[in-house]
Amino acid sequence: MADPTNPSDPFGGGSFPGMPDLNALMQQAQRMREELVRSHDDLSRKSVEASAGGGMVTAIVSGTRELVGLRIDPQVIDPKDPQMLQDLIVAAVNQGLQKARSIEEEEMRRKAMDMGIPAGML
Secondary structure: OOOOOOOOOOOOOOOOOOOOOHHHHHHHHHHHHHHHHHHHHHHHOOEEEEEEOOOOEEEEEEOOOOEEEEEEOHHHOOOOOHHHHHHHHHHHHHHHHHHHHHHHHHHHHHHHHHOOOOHHHO
8 A cells, every 4th residue: 555655655755646656666676677687697606407317418507597518428429329319418408497497486486575576476
């Protein structure tokens, strides 16, 4: 509910009672933007690992869902069966991307709660 006596309330305290204070709304939007940029920076420093084939192929994916590394055990490289290696790479990368998506969603949920925004809004 708007509080017309509170200048920090974006829906009160403006020049026109009952109308949103656009300056306060803009400041709030700027704070939210800064917080989201900070979250993105935090995510870019995090990484997850996912493997396939019993650890024969491991994908390292950043929190911003970029493939940043790939380890392949030399034993899995069979020139007669490249399809197997391709399948293991795809499986490891997809699993890594899913893990990264999960940590990104959790970070956004936490930021939304910190900002008093319902989780589904970000």
